[in-house]
Amino acid sequence: MDILLNVLADKKINESITISGSKSESNRLLILQKLFPEISIENLSDSDDSVHMQHALSTNDEIVDISHAGTAMRFLTSYFAANNGRETVLTGSERMQNRPVEILVNALKDLGTTITYEDKVGYPPIRIQGTKITKDKVQIHGNVSSQYISSLLLIAAKLENGLEIELIGKITSVPYIKMTLSLLTQLGIENSFEGNIIKVYPKKEIQKQTVVVESDWSSASYFYSIIALADVGSEINLSAYKKESLQGDSCLAEIYQHFGVQTTFGENSINLKKVKVSAKETLEIDLKNAPDIAQTIAITCFAEGIACNLSGLHTLKIKETDRLVALHDELSKLGAIISVTDISLHLEKSLVINENIAIKTYNDHRMAMAFAPLALRVPIKILNAEVVTKSYQKFWEDMQQIGIKIGSL
Incomplete structure (x- = not known):
């Protein structure tokens, strides 16, 4: 048109x-709602990205196509990696297949997950073998897309031992990292961000609550x-x-x-x-x-x-x-x-x-x-x-x- x-x-x-x-808040909350079903969400974004996220989280298909939704690609990479026993191929549009995910994939591999590239190294589509993650420490550069960092933070509370992320070098897009941590705090998930260290403590379940986006x-x-x-x-x-x-x-x-x-x-x-x-x-x-x-x-x-x-x-x-x-x-x-x-x-x-x-x-x-x-x-x-x-x-x-x-x- x-x-x-x-x-x-x-x-x-x-x-x-x-x-x-907000698309940013909505997509974070959709991941958290899948991990903690006690959450209800109001004023959810009606964006294509959030629609793709909802579909990806509700399907049992092996191949999950998120089209142009970059936030969904990053957040779902960690979500499926921590989904023990499930194998998923995460893909998207032609442009999405030229947007890098290697930094996030490497961080998840350091935590013991198995992720392979279906085509070009460093880019979607990626094949993810869902794993029970027990390692609780990982390093990632602080000047990369904050969505890589938020992706790890969103699954952290559901990991057996929680997660400590050490940010290497200069940290950018801090408000988006703080948005993720603020949502965790709002849900009753303990976390801290001091210097270049972010910690999220494990939480099996949370109180039933409604979050207005x-x-x-x-x-x-x-x-x-x-x-x-x-x-x-x-x-x-x-x-x-x-x-x-x-x-x-x-x-x-x-x-x-x-x-x-x-x-x-x-x-x-x-x-x-x-x-x-x-x-x-x-x-x-x-x-x-x-x-x-x-x-x-x-x-x-x-x-x-x-x-x-x-x-x-x-x-x-x-x-x-x-x-x-x-x-x-x-x-x-x-x-x-x-x-x-x-x-x-x-x-x-x-x-x-x-x-x-x-x-x-x-x-x-x-x-x-x-x-x-x-x-x-x-x-x-x-x-x-x-x-x-x-x-x-x-x-x-x-x-x-x-x-x-x-x-x-």
Whole structure:
């Protein structure tokens, strides 16, 4: 599905939107619910990733295909490895078969599991022989995807002796590790994170309880971008959000002050309002703890004519696509002067935005959604627009509710 987004006639916005539960929290809780059936989950994410996770956890098939769901691939690798007596081949889309899992597989092998590669060494599909894991210590580099670390943490309490993880070197994406540990604490599972050592203690069962998933902050980022580009006085109310969030992307509230977006927390919501602001000439932001919002921020800066230097982006190369290269190529078509490295992005101030440019999405949901707010500046085409369902089923409906006109190509 290729679509054309047209500029809002009136850029004064006043709307309320309800956003589905966090994909990050939901997928962690789905694994934990399978290990501890005492858990009930409310406001579960309706994303494709969470649907794939639920299917994978409910099937008894030997071959489990999780399509593009990277979180599911990582979390299920540990889950099936600890599922004693079960043999599973875990596979996914062509892109998924080019996303590395070797660091996680090696850590699980160090714990005594048997995992082999069906094709390329280091990449899915992988054949997992479920094992009773009794070893309780493992090392893993701290600057890798936090999902590798969370994958191990999610199964840790169900291991006979718990688990101690030593993080080697610099630690990145700490908020996502802390999200996992906070969920364990909430469930009554004892854990600690001191220095570079994380410990999770064994727990056979937990008290029966209901967990309400907070709405997804990554999804909120696109509305922050829209309000940044809208007229002063524009407002969007988003639910359901918490001031004390477990999600690293909640740093949006602070970052988007630079663009004149004021965040007010309600009892179960946030209100985004555009106020007058004197924009900085150049924004310098380290996103090592929230890399998923890099695309949104870069595109907001481009639309607002603000230069930026974004760092801490080393994990973006192994996402649904190489997001740094994708940003470079698509923003360049719009007229941006942009350069990227393996870990950073530099954007110069731009005064012109080319119209009616067709944006490739590279099977990456965040490429489609991050570029959508540009419709407040120029008509823009989004190719393969249905990719948004990976994390946000109702995205285009919500764009239309705000007033963006959407037509087919």
